[in-house]
Amino acid sequence: MQIREVQQQVDAYISQFKEGYFPPLVNLARLTEEVGELARELNHRFGPKKKKANEPEGDVALELGDVVFVCVVLANQLGIDLDDAVARTLGKYRVRDAERWERKEGNGERGTGNGSP
Helix, strand or coil: CCHHHHHHHHHHHHHCCCCCCCCHHHHHHHHHHHHHHHHHHHHHHHCCCCCCCCCCCCCHHHHHHHHHHHHHHHHHHHCCCHHHHHHHHHHHHHHHCCCCCCCCCCCCCCCCCCCCC
16 A cells, blocks of 8 residues: 555545544644654664553554654645655665665665664
8 A cells, every 4th residue: 555545545434424624733743752662662662661561552653654644644634645755764874874884795775664764
């Protein structure tokens, strides 16, 4: 699915409600909350702060999905085409960081698909 399709689906979902889009600063606060929830899950899994025995395991994928959802909401209400924005961002990184990281042997492209450069 293209990001543009995600933007259209999010817009269709939000457009069915009278309230519509919340103001951008409200959505920024929502994004901050969602990033905090993601950070909490990652800290429990990989950091020094482990969950209590009675706390259920969280879903990092869902937390990431929540972050993406709110980013899409912000883009929609600000009239930003995320397909274009992400393409421009990837181009920026390819140029800016072209010689920053040590490449793997025999690999002309960077990145491991696991969050590394």
